[in-house]
Amino acid sequence: MVSPEPNRVVIADDHPQLRGRIRAALEAGGFEVCAEAATGPEAVRLVQEHNPEVVLLDVHMPGNGIKAAAEIGQSMPKVSVVMLTISRDDNDLFDSLRAGAAGYLLKDTDPVRLPLALRAVLSGEAAIPRSLVARILDEFRATSGPRFGRRPKVAAKLTSREWEVMELLATGQSTDEVARELFLSPTTVRVHISSVLRKLRVKDRKAAIDLLSDDAS
Structure with a gap:
């Protein structure tokens, strides 16, 4: 070996x-x-x-x-x-x-x-x-607040970390910016995004954000 x-x-x-x-x-x-x-x-x-x-x-x-x-x-x-x-x-x-x-x-x-x-x-x-x-x-608490408003029902499928990633993406942040804010590697953030797309059965992150936003309204 x-x-x-x-x-x-x-x-x-x-x-x-x-x-x-x-x-x-x-x-x-x-x-x-x-x-x-x-x-x-x-x-x-x-x-x-x-x-x-x-x-x-x-x-x-x-x-x-x-x-x-x-x-x-x-x-x-x-x-x-x-x-x-x-x-x-x-x-x-x-x-x-x-x-x-x-x-x-x-x-x-x-x-x-x-x-x-x-x-x-x-x-x-x-x-x-x-x-x-x-x-x-x-x-973090001083500078952050809810992005989607209340947590939508569909978000029950997501882990807490996946939810945090999607909230930050919804503000227009890039993958690298999300990684820096959550103290993760960009690769780890992409893994979380892929998991969210699979769980929500959508094709891209924009569709995921739209789904979470619509469900929270």
Whole structure:
């Protein structure tokens, strides 16, 4: 039996000693570190060169890690971006998520947990410390409201996550925008949409939105 290829990762941080500790933890956890960067632009270049599955970016390294995350998301959308930072600032957290980051890890995270966090991201989950999740929920509650009005009867066929996806699509958001708001991968969002179309027996997302809107009126 052929062993699966290890997931490949680029590490970007301007502190060589920290990069060394991260490399050791990830390699011990079964990852292959294919490159290291010390600046945002260098991280973008190395990701484009090596095409890893995931990149770890420092927020406040030279060249701006959040800007690098956005550039990687635009040019290499299949690469999962995870921020690794000392910053607990709300602006950094939300700017990172808006830039397309699928994770926001703090540098005081036990290095042993890094491989687990990256595997969770590669499986379509978000990697965010519990201490920061409450802030995200507060922000979500403050900026979101019902899209369809009351929940329609036909929506009983849908899971809660499928319903959330359709509500956001109904506001005109793209698949990538929905993924960022719900902290999912675009692939996972598409899987949810396909499931909704199958359950509602409609051919496309517009028909699904129309059906849910009509039933809620």
